[in-house]
Amino acid sequence: MIGIENKFNKSTQVKRYRDIKFLVGALMVLGAFPLVASAQETAAYFKQNCYSCHTIGGGRLVGPDLKDVSNRKDRDWLVRFILNPQAMIDRGDPYAKQILEEARGVVMPPVAGLSRDRADQILDFIEVESALEKSQFEGMKFSDRPFTPADVALGHALFTGREKFKKGGPPCISCHTVRGLTLLGGGRLGVDLTKVSERIGGRKPLSAWLVSPATVTMQPVFRNNPLDAEEILPLVAYFEDAAKQSGDDDSVAPLAFFLMGLAGMVLVLGLFDVIWKNRFRGVRRPLVAGGEMRTSI
Amino acid sequence: MNVRSQVSMVFHLDKCIGCHTCSIACKNIWTDRKGTDYMWWNNVETKPGTGFPTRWEDQDKYKGGWEKKNGSINLKSTDKKRIVLNIFHNPHMPSMDDYYEPWTYDYQNLFTAKEGPDQPTALPVSKITGEQINVESGPNWDDDLGGSPIYAANDPNLDGLTQDQKDQLQAIERLVFFYFPRICNHCLNPACVASCPSGALYKRGEDGIVLIDQKKCRAWRSCVSACPYKKTYFNWFTGKSEKCILCFPRVETGQAPACFHTCVGRIRYLGVLLYDADRIEEVANLPDEELIEGHRSLILDPHDPEVIKAAKKNGIPDSVVASAQKSPIYKFVIEWRIALPPHIEYRTMPMLYYVPPMSPVMAVRQGETIEHVSDNLFHDIEDARIPMKFLANLFGGGHEAKVAYALRKQKAVRWYRRAVTVGDVTMEIAKEMLNQADCTVEEAEEIYRLTSLCTFEERFVIPPSHREEAIEMTQDPHERRQSTGFGFLSGPRRGL
Numbered sequence: 001m002i003g004i005e006n007k008f009n010k011s012t013q014v015k016r017y018r019d020i021k022f023l024v025g026a027l028m029v030l031g032a033f034p035l036v037a038s039a040q041e042t043a044a045y046f047k048q049n050c051y052s053c054h055t056i057g058g059g060r061l062v063g064p065d066l067k068d069v070s071n072r073k074d075r076d077w078l079v080r081f082i083l084n085p086q087a088m089i090d091r092g093d094p095y096a097k098q099i100l101e102e103a104r105g106v107v108m109p110p111v112a113g114l115s116r117d118r119a120d121q122i123l124d125f126i127e128v129e130s131a132l133e134k135s136q137f138e139g140m141k142f143s144d145r146p147f148t149p150a151d152v153a154l155g156h157a158l159f160t161g162r163e164k165f166k167k168g169g170p171p172c173i174s175c176h177t178v179r180g181l182t183l184l185g186g187g188r189l190g191v192d193l194t195k196v197s198e199r200i201g202g203r204k205p206l207s208a209w210l211v212s213p214a215t216v217t218m219q220p221v222f223r224n225n226p227l228d229a230e231e232i233l234p235l236v237a238y239f240e241d242a243a244k245q246s247g248d249d250d251s252v253a254p255l256a257f258f259l260m261g262l263a264g265m266v267l268v269l270g271l272f273d274v275i276w277k278n279r280f281r282g283v284r285r286p287l288v289a290g291g292e293m294r295t296s297i
Numbered sequence: 298m299n300v301r302s303q304v305s306m307v308f309h310l311d312k313c314i315g316c317h318t319c320s321i322a323c324k325n326i327w328t329d330r331k332g333t334d335y336m337w338w339n340n341v342e343t344k345p346g347t348g349f350p351t352r353w354e355d356q357d358k359y360k361g362g363w364e365k366k367n368g369s370i371n372l373k374s375t376d377k378k379r380i381v382l383n384i385f386h387n388p389h390m391p392s393m394d395d396y397y398e399p400w401t402y403d404y405q406n407l408f409t410a411k412e413g414p415d416q417p418t419a420l421p422v423s424k425i426t427g428e429q430i431n432v433e434s435g436p437n438w439d440d441d442l443g444g445s446p447i448y449a450a451n452d453p454n455l456d457g458l459t460q461d462q463k464d465q466l467q468a469i470e471r472l473v474f475f476y477f478p479r480i481c482n483h484c485l486n487p488a489c490v491a492s493c494p495s496g497a498l499y500k501r502g503e504d505g506i507v508l509i510d511q512k513k514c515r516a517w518r519s520c521v522s523a524c525p526y527k528k529t530y531f532n533w534f535t536g537k538s539e540k541c542i543l544c545f546p547r548v549e550t551g552q553a554p555a556c557f558h559t560c561v562g563r564i565r566y567l568g569v570l571l572y573d574a575d576r577i578e579e580v581a582n583l584p585d586e587e588l589i590e591g592h593r594s595l596i597l598d599p600h601d602p603e604v605i606k607a608a609k610k611n612g613i614p615d616s617v618v619a620s621a622q623k624s625p626i627y628k629f630v631i632e633w634r635i636a637l638p639p640h641i642e643y644r645t646m647p648m649l650y651y652v653p654p655m656s657p658v659m660a661v662r663q664g665e666t667i668e669h670v671s672d673n674l675f676h677d678i679e680d681a682r683i684p685m686k687f688l689a690n691l692f693g694g695g696h697e698a699k700v701a702y703a704l705r706k707q708k709a710v711r712w713y714r715r716a717v718t719v720g721d722v723t724m725e726i727a728k729e730m731l732n733q734a735d736c737t738v739e740e741a742e743e744i745y746r747l748t749s750l751c752t753f754e755e756r757f758v759i760p761p762s763h764r765e766e767a768i769e770m771t772q773d774p775h776e777r778r779q780s781t782g783f784g785f786l787s788g789p790r791r792g793l
Contacts (some may be wrong), residue, residue, distance in 0.1 A: 281394040283358055284351035284434060287451055 042125045043136070050122070051137055056129045056200045058139025059142070062106055064099065067130045074122060079227050082111070082119045093133055104201060108217045142207045147237035155238025160186075167225035172235075173249035175217075179246040184260060186253045188216070194246050204237050299574040299598060300608040302617050302760065303485070303505030303648050304548060304567065306477055306557075306624045307636045308777055309748065310654040312564040313708065315441070315476035317341050319556035319565075326378045326544070332534025333401035334424045338541035339556045341478040345452035345466060345537070345687070346439040348477070348683040350391040353527040354453040354640065360389040361525030362488050362643030363581065370581055374522040375492050389522040390531075393569065393616050397434045397601050399424040420680075425533075442474050449474070454690035457743055462684040473652040473682040477691075478564070478565070479558060481528040481541035481637070482647030483507050485572065485595065487583045489540070491525030497538075505648065506543045514538055525643035549764050553757040564750065568624030568758040569609060569617060570648070571597040581644045588641045589699050595646070599624070620760035625747055633736075633744055637692035642662070653692050653703050655711075656683040702735070709734035709746075710741045 053063035085108040088096040127137040157163035161171030177186030298480040322337040342348040360374040402419035439448030497513035514537040520529040544554035548558030580591040600622035629636035638648035689697040708728040716727035
């Protein structure tokens with residue numbers, strides 16, 4: 001239960017207070033009945049929270065393939081890792097470190113609504129799925145046609161919000177920036193997405209991630225209005241292009257920001273000058289200069 | 298009835314010769330310090346002219362005084378909301394250029410200049426920056442109509458004059474002007490006091506002198522814009538505002554203020570008036586045309602037993618009441634009604650009154666000669682070279698009746714005295730003129746006497762200040778006497 005409450009971290013939007021109310025209600029209902037998650041429920045949870053980085057038998061995405069994960073480590077270790085991966089890494093657990101290395105430094109983000117029981121259920125579920133010949137979570141199918149400049153352009157439009165997401169999700173720019181986006185860049189709330197395709201490891205993992213973004217911040221935002229398959233492809237195209245376009249050096253940004261500020265200040269001062277055009281500017285000089293007051297007697 | 302006493306003044310403009318002696322006396326005593334160079338607590342302006350600071354009467358620019366809005370009067374420059382919004386920037390103050398950049402001359406150059414083909418000169422040097430400057434204006438730049446195509450032509454009091462009247466003022470042959478000496482009016486409803494966010498300005502209870510507490514002043518300069526007469530000045534060196542103090546150290550010791558004392562034309566009169574403080578707000582809210590009469594109605598008759606009783610109840614000493622009974626101001630303002638407040642429409646209820654100046658009648662051109670004498674002795678006040686409307690703008694709040702009354706009475710007194718001493722006018726005509734000017738023979742004699750033959754004691758009836766009693770308000774005098782030595786906080790020291 002604590003895990004569920006955890007989901008509402010400080011960066012949530014006001015809108016989500018409605019969800020809180022709903023969830024508090026839901027918790028009260030759930031508290032009345034002993035929680036026995038059905039396999040269906042666990043599958044849905046897996047799809048929502050794990051599937052964007054992991055497959056079962058479909059090869060690695062950002063995170064490792066989870067097929068037969070129970071054979072790699074004992075149940076207790078797995079549960080501890082799922083609950084708090086960062087703590088395991090910090091403690092210097094050799095296998096956790098190895099996982100980190102394989103994931104090119106991407107730490108598994110804390111998962112929303114996770115508890116010890118839930119982790120157990122997931123592991124049970126993975127065992128069941130691993131035993132099947134073909135798991136339903138073998139991996140999503142993405143088109144692998146080469147990206148066209150039109151894809152990149154559409155991705156850019158989607159990122160900046162010029163083109164709206166069909167299901168109504170907010171444009172990426174409201175929280176994220178990509179280098180060279182505009183002069184002011186995008187939002188700074190989320191991470192810089194310039195190198196995201198390299199960081200996550202290419203087209204397929206990135207596409208999978210975008211199907212249902214699983215971080216505590218993004219999940220509630222996109223759970224009810226996920227991205228469309230036709231939107232994911234241009235976005236990935238755009239991210240790959242952005243990673244290619246950008247250099248390693250980011251030193252131009254502060255200067256641009258400063259110049260923007262300077263230009264803004266000049267603009268605002270100019271505006272003040274126009275608004276208070278008729279302000280008091282002294283009397284004698286305009287009089288002598290033969291300004292508007294001069295009359296002849 | 299809440300009786301208070303006020304030291305008030307009359308300036309008889311018909312006698313002013315524009316010598317600026319008053320200004321110099323004041324400057325030498327009070328404003329020759331650093332930061333006060335540009336201030337002229339007393340200045341003498343030529344009218345028509347723009348005065349000091351330039352066009353100070355233009356309240357559209359400077360926003361001085363009170364304005365009537367929604368049934369009550371408000372400061373034009375600041376109300377409570379505006380003072381909060383503009384607390385760090387008071388936008389309606391005269392700039393240094395509207396006063397003038399004070400300067401001196403580099404006299405040393407006359408002695409130290411290198412030998413050259415020409416005589417060395419003492420160039421003007423700014424008293425603010427110390428740099429050489431090109432002098433562009435001064436506090437009397439338009440004195441005696443100097444630069445009048447610009448300055449005299451822009452006198453705000455010319456508003457409402459016909460083109461004919463303006464032409465007449467300017468025509469070289471008929472060129473006319475008069476002088477307008479100004480000090481702080483020590484108003485009954487002072488805008489400067491009302492505007493101060495620090496509460497540094499106050500009006501002394503015992504004599505009505507308006508002062509700025511130099512320890513409380515926080516340089517907001519609200520008083521500078523609020524005073525419609527522009528008679529508070531900001532000392533840029535000390536960061537405090539300063540203004541005319543009516544030489545209170547002199548007044549308290551029975552001497553006339555320096556500008557009064559030195560006045561060559563003897564135009565200045567000073568005396569105490571009793572007024573009803575309870576009615577100030579009511580009077581300040583009157584419509585424009587009733588202001589002068591309302592202002593007069595504030596002043597109480599010092600001979601009225603009721604007033605004397607109420608004065609006593611308010612702690613006004615008998616000696617002050619006695620002084621009020623002899624006050625020349627009471628005569629000019631209430632008995633004779635020939636002294637008028639300047640710009641009463643600012644609603645500050647100034648306590649300095651002006652006797653409006655006479656001027657020659659309009660000249661009439663007859664062929665090659667210019668005929669200056671009008672036959673119409675009774676009505677040529679209206680034909681004076683200074684248009685009545687101009688004087689009315691200055692002293693009548695735009696309304697001519699009170700100004701015409703004052704001028705007609707002055708003129709009647711002149712003709713009456715002419716009948717007495719010269720005899721080229723018959724006494725019947727003179728008396729008829731007096732009659733028409735609402736004046737008796739006795740009154741005419743009195744006006745004549747106080748105008749022409751007045752002694753020092755008649756002009757300045759200074760109320761005793763009773764400073765010896767002042768300390769009783771805050772301290773036990775005996776304790777004070779025993780506990781006060783030379784002092785160690787601000788005791789006597791060598792040097793500055």
